[in-house]
Amino acid sequence: MSASSKPVAQTWFGPITIVQRRAMFALVPVAVAFGLVVALTFLPLASAFGGAAKVGSESVLELPDDLVLPPAPESSTLYANDGETVISTFGDQYRVQLEYDQIPDSVKEALVATEDSNFYEHNGVDPEGVMRALVTNISSGDTSEGASTITMQYVRQVLSYTATSPEEVAAASEVTLDRKVQEIGYALALEEEMPKEDILTNYLNTVYFGHGAYGIGAAAQVYYGKVPAELTVAESAMLVGLVQSPSAYDPIAGSSEAATARRNHVINRMVQVGFLTAAEGEEAKAEELNLNPQEANNTSGGAIDSKYGFFVDYFEQWWEQQEDFGDSADERKARLYRGGYEIVSTLDVELQEAAEDAVEKQLKTGSEFALGSVVVEAGTGAVQVMAVNRTYSNDISDNGPNTSGDGKGTYPNTTNPLLTGSASSPGYQAGSSFKMFTMLAALEAGMPLSTTISSPYQYTSKYVVGDGEASCGNYWCPRNAAKSEVGNYNMWTGFGESVNTYFVQLVERVGADKAIEMSKRLGLEYHNAQDLSLTSGDRAETFGPFTLGVTQNTPMEMAAAYAALPADGLFCEPIPVTSAVTSTGSTIAFETACKQAVEPEVARAAVDAARCPTGYGAATGKCTWGTAEGVGETVKGPVAGKTGTTDENSTNWFVGFTPNAAASAFVADPDGPNNFVGRSNLGKPANAVGDILAAQWELNGEGDFIPPSELVNLRVRYVP
Numbered sequence: 001m002s003a004s005s006k007p008v009a010q011t012w013f014g015p016i017t018i019v020q021r022r023a024m025f026a027l028v029p030v031a032v033a034f035g036l037v038v039a040l041t042f043l044p045l046a047s048a049f050g051g052a053a054k055v056g057s058e059s060v061l062e063l064p065d066d067l068v069l070p071p072a073p074e075s076s077t078l079y080a081n082d083g084e085t086v087i088s089t090f091g092d093q094y095r096v097q098l099e100y101d102q103i104p105d106s107v108k109e110a111l112v113a114t115e116d117s118n119f120y121e122h123n124g125v126d127p128e129g130v131m132r133a134l135v136t137n138i139s140s141g142d143t144s145e146g147a148s149t150i151t152m153q154y155v156r157q158v159l160s161y162t163a164t165s166p167e168e169v170a171a172a173s174e175v176t177l178d179r180k181v182q183e184i185g186y187a188l189a190l191e192e193e194m195p196k197e198d199i200l201t202n203y204l205n206t207v208y209f210g211h212g213a214y215g216i217g218a219a220a221q222v223y224y225g226k227v228p229a230e231l232t233v234a235e236s237a238m239l240v241g242l243v244q245s246p247s248a249y250d251p252i253a254g255s256s257e258a259a260t261a262r263r264n265h266v267i268n269r270m271v272q273v274g275f276l277t278a279a280e281g282e283e284a285k286a287e288e289l290n291l292n293p294q295e296a297n298n299t300s301g302g303a304i305d306s307k308y309g310f311f312v313d314y315f316e317q318w319w320e321q322q323e324d325f326g327d328s329a330d331e332r333k334a335r336l337y338r339g340g341y342e343i344v345s346t347l348d349v350e351l352q353e354a355a356e357d358a359v360e361k362q363l364k365t366g367s368e369f370a371l372g373s374v375v376v377e378a379g380t381g382a383v384q385v386m387a388v389n390r391t392y393s394n395d396i397s398d399n400g401p402n403t404s405g406d407g408k409g410t411y412p413n414t415t416n417p418l419l420t421g422s423a424s425s426p427g428y429q430a431g432s433s434f435k436m437f438t439m440l441a442a443l444e445a446g447m448p449l450s451t452t453i454s455s456p457y458q459y460t461s462k463y464v465v466g467d468g469e470a471s472c473g474n475y476w477c478p479r480n481a482a483k484s485e486v487g488n489y490n491m492w493t494g495f496g497e498s499v500n501t502y503f504v505q506l507v508e509r510v511g512a513d514k515a516i517e518m519s520k521r522l523g524l525e526y527h528n529a530q531d532l533s534l535t536s537g538d539r540a541e542t543f544g545p546f547t548l549g550v551t552q553n554t555p556m557e558m559a560a561a562y563a564a565l566p567a568d569g570l571f572c573e574p575i576p577v578t579s580a581v582t583s584t585g586s587t588i589a590f591e592t593a594c595k596q597a598v599e600p601e602v603a604r605a606a607v608d609a610a611r612c613p614t615g616y617g618a619a620t621g622k623c624t625w626g627t628a629e630g631v632g633e634t635v636k637g638p639v640a641g642k643t644g645t646t647d648e649n650s651t652n653w654f655v656g657f658t659p660n661a662a663a664s665a666f667v668a669d670p671d672g673p674n675n676f677v678g679r680s681n682l683g684k685p686a687n688a689v690g691d692i693l694a695a696q697w698e699l700n701g702e703g704d705f706i707p708p709s710e711l712v713n714l715r716v717r718y719v720p
Helices: 018-026 028-039 041-051 051-061 103-117 126-142 150-161 166-172 176-191 196-206 216-224 235-244 256-273 278-285 308-321 329-338 347-363 432-444 491-497 500-510 514-522 529-534 539-543 544-549 557-561 600-610 629-635 683-698
Strands: 009-011 014-016 076-079 086-090 208-210 342-345 368-376 384-387 452-455 488-489 570-572 577-583 587-589 595-598 640-645 653-656 662-670
Touching: 103 150, 103 196, 103 235, 103 256, 150 166, 150 176, 150 196, 176 196, 196 216, 208 216, 208 235, 216 235, 235 256, 235 278, 235 329, 256 278, 308 329, 308 384, 342 629, 347 368, 347 384, 347 683, 368 557, 368 683, 384 683, 432 491, 432 500, 432 514, 432 544, 432 557, 432 600, 432 640, 432 653, 452 500, 488 491, 491 500, 491 600, 500 514, 500 544, 514 539, 514 544, 529 539, 539 600, 557 570, 557 653, 557 662, 600 640, 629 683, 662 683
Parallel strands: 076 342
Antiparallel strands: 009 014, 076 086, 342 577, 368 384, 368 662, 452 488, 570 595, 577 587, 640 653, 653 662
């Protein structure tokens, strides 16, 4: 017997083929769900027939405590440290909130006709729709029709919006019996608490229409350049048709034929339900699509849309690392973009603008050389300034040529985190500013500021190195900056004049590993494989060149490290925020992670020596001259710091501080490390920091450096 002649079963709605019979078995869960729907739908009626039934009804209809029904995901706002100046917003959806009366009847009628024609009659679940879907699915052999009411669809949106991870977002739309039953229960409960008009309004304000438009207000603007009240019936139908699948019926980037067919289907449903006459339907279908596409006015915000882009980018990267906001970076970012936080940052707008002026004064935006500065508050780690002669933008079409090869360079536009570093850009050699870590290690070991060492122009150290300009018989033998720099130096004069051979001998006495360990206590990390190897394990003991700053580190690291000195050795990890208010009104206070990295007397002694380079003068010793005496003249207040120049002037640095804040600045070519800054750019970081700290002292300056009472002129016996 052929397959076509096999008998088929008969039912009240016709014969069932073998394929349909298999589909029926496959759809048993749908039938079970239908039974549950019927039971749940009539539970309110059962509640009138006795206490037991009433209890059962409430267990289904009461919304669970963990179901939140927000009107929509809310953008978060980032403010400056004044709590008023908005420096960025974060939100992944373009949305225009409308009231019920602002939504035209043509949109509401198109939605009800197409998605839920019994919307005004059912109590959240439509048994007739479930039966119709069941029959349709059995006939087609799949589950193409889901019988979700508008209320159920809105519940699904809410579950998606309140999800805290991509997995939860996917689960909110997962086609399973458990998910469907949960959705049904929530829909029934929601209709007990929310009027139909509010459900419809919330739905139309939150549903996605494609091209970044969430809600009918945004959709009308994106597709037609109109407010919803101006939409024609045909335009309303086209937009409502997108709800089922914005990508499949996309009239802008997709098929206009598919979009038109879907629009006409919506119009036909409006006629069938009685919202339109047949003549009105034909008139609407005869209308062209008449699109007028507009760019979505996305409130995605973030660094790209902020004039403080480098700071905002740093903040966002910091936020994504905070484990309290979720188990993954994606989950944490979702909270930022959907959580409606009001966040107060540490950015000082007045000081930031002064820093931008100072940087621009030294090296204008558009230069191939980057000049940037970071300011960190002493004792808190608050990042107050991130300024660089670059524009935060991913549009590099008009950028200059890359100095290290073909293609575009990173000037004037870039999104490279030049001040905080990245895997591909771990920082820049900071030169003699690293002498601070050797001096701190020596002071901690009991060597006083008066420690005097005879320092020649060139010194052959005990550190073995390969062949090179600074090698004498395979031993590292660096020179001073000038042949006149010879004689006896102590920490005040050696640090003030930046005498290399003094610090090479000092690091020999205290141990390079001790200087490296000190830098790590003050927050420095080593990023590339070579630096990691040289600063770890036994190799750290032989890494004498460390004292002259040959590793790659960031301006953020250097500012935070030096900020511990005026704070009596208290190192605080850099932080970009102080507090945040959640969408529910609760306040989160962000605590700074601080630790006592060095003893107060050690820090005070180091500060006293660091006053010499700036011309401010030491409190307990005598300075000769300083490598950045103009800084003291500019600040006109207590200031200390250290210059840093690398071999052949490849980069140049200055890190300075007042009693309240530390500022680091560098100049380098981020694109071409071998494109040295040269002598013409030396001094520009110090000049910039001088102007920045002068502004800082004028705006927020107070107090003075505390002179050391120990580690000044003690007699010690050195053990070679």
